[in-house]
Amino acid sequence: MSNAKSLEELEQKQDFIRRHIGPSPAQVSDMLSALEVSSVQELIDQTVPASIRLEQPLTVGESRTEVETLSYLKSVASKNKVFKSYIGQGYHPTNVPHVILRNVLENPGWYTAYTPYQPEIAQGRLESLLNFQTMTLDLTGLDLASASLLDESTAAAEAMGLAKRVSKAKKANAFFIADDVHTQTIDVVTTRAEQFGFEIIVGKAEDAVNHDIFGALFQYPTTSGEVVDITDLIAGVQSKKAIACVAADIMSLLLLKAPGKLGADVVLGSAQRFGVPMGYGGPHAAFFATRDAYKRSLPGRIIGVSKDRLGNDALRMAMQTREQHIRRDKANSNICTAQVLLANMAAFYAVYHGPQGLKTIAQRIHRFADILASGLKAKGIALKHNTWFDTLTVVSDNKNDVTARAIAKGVNFATNHEGEYSISVSETTTRADIAELFDIILGEGHGLSVDAIAADVEANGSESIPASLVRDDEVLTHPNFNSYHSETDMLRYIKRLESKDLSLNHSMISLGSCTMKLNATAEMIPITWPEFANLHPFCPLDQAEGYQIMIGELHDWLVNITGYDAVSLQPNSGAQGEYAGLIAIRKYHESRGDAHRNVCLIPSSAHGTNPASAQMASMKIVVVNCDKNGNVDMADLKAKAEEVAENLSCIMITYPSTHGVYEETIREICDIIHEHGGQVYMDGANMNAQVGVTSPGFIGSDVSHLNLHKTFCIPHGGGGPGVGPIGVKSHLAPFMPNHSVINVPGTNIGNGAVSAAPYGSAAILPISWAYITMMGSEGLKQATEMAIVNANYLTHELSKHFPILYRGRNNRVAHECIVDLRPLKEQSGITEMDVAKRLQDYGFHSPTMSFPVAGTLMIEPTESESKGEIDRFIEAMVSIKGEIEKVISGEWSIENNPLVFAPHTQGDVLGNEWDRAYDRFYAAFPVPAVAKNKFWPTVTRIDDVYGDRNLVCSCPAVETYRD
Structure with missing residues (x-):
């Protein structure tokens, strides 16, 4: 009886593991048979170099059931004291409309979608983001807005960067910050300035004109509440050919004159109080607007209006050539994660309340402040x-x-x-x-x-x-903000947009390097608990005891998983984690009298954020070549490390490699860098293939960022939020980010902040905490192993039809593979873009396209996908290969085939005219499986060139809308 009970308990403990990992035991057996191995362990032995495999298992504890996990976490959350918060300083209690809470924040249709790089299947969230931009433009009074930044303070740091790029005061090297700007913003901007080598001057706002500056930052209203006419201050800054930046409270802009009308060049702030919980600091969407003249320097993503193949209005991310993936170290910033989910919530809040409703809320807030002030003054206060x-x-x-x-x-x-x-x-x-x-x-x-x-x-x-x-102009006049004020209308509007987007609740999203795995419901539930959602980030620590316990446990688990000695949870994106890690390296060198060490070696295959982050830390980038197999060219590495030895700061390297293999020389790479006095920064993008099997600390690196929104199950939210904590060895621990309002234990006092809140996007940390808790040591290892099984099975099957660009030892791949489409392109004229768009007709999001090699698809199935879903994807790819062969054979011409016309919408397929060389039914239902679960793109192929040449980044004019 005792043994039976123990077995039953063990099965319950492992229940979550079985549900997270997609393939059943029978499916695993079938995949192993296809790979001609007898066990998962045999495949791991063939794939992962023995020299880097962990000698001891993880010690994060045994797997817990969902019920146990949520019960325990509720007891931890109850230790938080949810006081009424009047702290302000950029964070305010808000009422999240329940129709938005349930149907957006708690809805996988909104929180599991990926960044809208394939816009034909992302029109819903693109419309919502366009609403966000339109809202920003109306309230700020400026010309051009982005689709959200990480938080108000980092947005202010980005404003400083823009100011330096566009200011005509070219000889100036100082940026002025008024002393009545929020404390955390001064902190983050000062940290950024230190890395750029800018001087920061903090003083009375009216003193800005007394300095030789390239830009200035004012708060409107000030952090202590004063409403000041800053028109003359702005004009004074501009008279010095400097850029005037204003950090504004979004709710106040319903009543206050728009800063753009006062002359501001840049306006930024947090959209948090538009229906997004405080969440102990985040995640929250920051808004950012500037003049049209500065559009090429605008940080972050811009949603623009273009046309599709049939001439319909269609939305897309505009001017993508500004992004770090293309411009690398020449990029405007290293921003990779926006705060799309939170920007959508804020946009829906504005849509739901409309201009009059928002104004009523703002007037009510202001009236209560007046009543309080009047009573206090009457009593002599x-x-x-x-x-x-x-x-x-x-x-x-x-x-x-x-x-x-x-x-x-x-x-x-x-x-x-x-x-x-x-x-x-x-x-x-x-x-x-x-x-x-x-x-x-x-x-x-x-x-x-x-x-x-x-x-x-x-x-x-x-x-x-x-x-x-006093504001005297109308705002939010577009119909989108004046049509959906009943819950019925709002519910249907949200659903209508959701139905235009493909997300994980439709099908596998197999983006290599992006790890679109399951975001389990049990992991998501705690983020809306009031004990986690309603705390101000600057409340006294004894009121956040539950957060401190949860954060402490997560910290210790991540230390164990990474093999490092300490972790900072402050960075609120992977790119911010890179930045924080490089700052730690830089400060470490400075502490040893080696401030001259400023060269960063980066393999040519690296993610675009790597060189972009390195330039933000004012490092000189030296590119290391890769060999024909995609591995780091060891001869080139040795030569360059020796050449720059005196000034070598670090190397930034991804492991497994960006090409999807476990490089055999990784330990030697670490040794070479250390021998020449440098540090090893290991990009955590592919940590999904390390957990429980190896670790960056064990391999020999000194610092890594971890994408909690990849490996540790925080959902991508349509392009954000993300969390990018850094793990470091003990010698770097003192140099991790601190915070000027709430001290972060374990770091040096005076270390600057990289995010507005001390623990970054704290409200979503329970997701990763719950994932680790429910998986336990064994489950985490199984997840990594199954990611390797799935990837190798996918590679094995696709290799029968397509060349696989890179493989590692024993012809294996790590957790992803790269399919080379270039030979087919040469034979047929069909491009990788055509294949990506045709996959939409089969109900799939395209894999990562043309990265790290042009003309390829990088595919990652993750451990969460079953063999059945992987087989469905393989069937789609094989069917598309057959379509390409018909072009090669001449059965279809290069101008008339389903690939170049893809994707096909209902309107396209059902239209009156059809002059295609293929059947209408085949266009929409190319294989029988598609008919069972058809996802219809809502626009046809979008014209990217038209969208950039005719840039429109707000909701189309009312006349267009009516048409």
């Missing part, structure tokens, strides 16, 4: 400013007593400055809350009536927003 939108700063000689009373009542104020505390009211503030605030500040028996004060404020009007700054 001194306010620091005479103007405000939502934030009052109190000058007090009893600050400690007041804040102690607040804490006792479960209320948080901002207490950054001696003798002052600030109160920021929000959308969630009620009249009862204002009465409670009077009690806290004035003590019991103060005699104030909220209703009486409100009536007085109503009767006498408000002067807390200067008349010259």
Whole structure:
């Protein structure tokens, strides 16, 4: 009985592992048979070099069931104290409309989609992002907006970079920041400036014109709440040929004159209070807008309006040649992850409430601030400013007593400055809350009536927003913001957009290097728990005990998994992790008197973010060649390492390689770099093929970033959010990011921040925590092994029809393979783009196209896909090969075949005219499996050139919409 019970418990423990890993035991057996090996272990022995295989298993614990995991995590979350937050400083409580909460944030149709690089099957989220850009343009009063950055502080750092690129003050090397900008923003911008070699001047806003600068940053309203007309400040900065940047509160812009109308060149900020929970710091979408003249320097992604093959309006990511994947070290920034899911939530919030609803919310917030101010002033309480939108700063000689009373009542104020505390009211503030605030500040028996004060404020009007700054123009006039205000209409609008997008709930997304694996429902559930969702990132640490426990456990597990000694969870994207890791290397060298070490070796096959991040850390990039097999050319590496030895800072290398193989020489590469005084940065993009089998620390590297949104199951969200923590060896640990508001233990005081919040996108860390908990040590290893099995099976089957570009030892691949389409292209004229678009007709997202080698497809099935789904993909590829052969044979011409016309929409197939060389039915249903689960693209092939030549990055004009 005891043995039976133990077996039953073991089966329950392993239940989640079975559900995460796609292939059944029978399917695994079939794939191993095809690969002519007797066991998974035999395949691993053939694939992974013995010299780098872990000698000991992971020690993250045994697998837990979903019920156990969520029960334990709920007990941890309950240790968080969710106080009423009036802290402000860029983070505010908000009411997430439930129709958006359930149908966007909690909906895999929205959170599992990939970046819209294949726009024909991403029209839904592209429309939502266009709404986000339109909202940004209307509220900021500028010409051009991007489709979201990582957070307000990093957006400000990007603004500094843009200012340096476009400013005509070419000899200036200083950037000015007003001292009333949010503290965390000053911190992040200063860190970025240090890497670029810029001087930062922090001072009174009016002093900006007294310095030789290339740009300046102002806060509007200021961090302490003051609403100031900055028109003259902006003009003064521009008179010095410098760029004027403004960090603005998005809700205030419903009532305040747009900064663009005041003359600003760049306007940025956080969209968090548009229906996105505070989440202990993130993830949140930042908005960014600038002048049309600076469009080539705009950081981040831009959604533009183009035309499809039939002349229909169609959306796409515009001006992609600006991105780091193409421009590499010449890119505007290293941004790879946007915050698409959160930008969509903010856009839907604006759509749902509409211009009048948003204005009503903003007016209500401002009115409560007026009521609070009026009552306090009536009792002799001194306010620091005479103007405000939502934030009052109190000058007090009893600050400690007041804040102690607040804490006792479960209320948080901002207490950054001696003798002052600030109160920021929000959308969630009620009249009862204002009465409670009077009690806290004035003590019991103060005699104030909220209703009486409100009536007085109503009767006498408000002067807390200067008349010259009252917004007088209409915003959000497009029909999209004026049509969906009932829940029925909103629900249908969200669904209509969702149905245009292919996501993981449709089919396998086999993007090599992007690891689109299962994001299990049990992992996603905790992120909307109020105990995690509703904490301010700057609340006292004793109120975030649950977060600290969860973060601490995740930290320790990642240390064990990576073989490093410490981990920073602050970077909120993989590219930010690269940047943070390179800063740690740079500071380490400086601490040893080796500040001159600034050369970064990067293999020619590396991800575009690698050179882009290296240039952000002001490193000189030296490219190392790869050999004909895609491996690092060891002779070239040795020669270049020796040549730059005196100045060698590091190498950035991906493992397994970007070509999808376990390079045999990886340890030798690490040794060569160390021998010449450098550090080894191992890109964590392919960590999916390491966990439990090997580790970067064991191999010999010094630092890596981890894509939690790849290996550790945080979903891609249509292009973001992501989390990119760094793991480091002990000698680099002191140089990881800190934070000026909340100290991060284990790092040097004074280390700058790389993200606005101390723990980055903390709200989504429970996803990776839950994944590791439910997989346990054995499950994590099995996931890696099964990723290798699936990839090798896929490679074996496709190799019967296509050449495979690179293989490793014993003719095996790691977790992905590269299919070479160039021979077929030469014979037929059919391009890799044609194949990618035709795959959409078969119900699949294209694999990674033309990276790392032009004319190829890099395919990664992940461990989550069953053999049945992999076989379906193989069938599609083989069928497409047959179509190409018909072009080669002359049965179809190069101008008239299903590949060049792909993808096919319903309107295309059902149209009155059909002059194709192939059947309509075949266009839509090329193999029987497609008919069982047909996904229809909603536009045909999009004209990229037209979209860039006729750049439109806001919702089309109303006339077009009506047509």
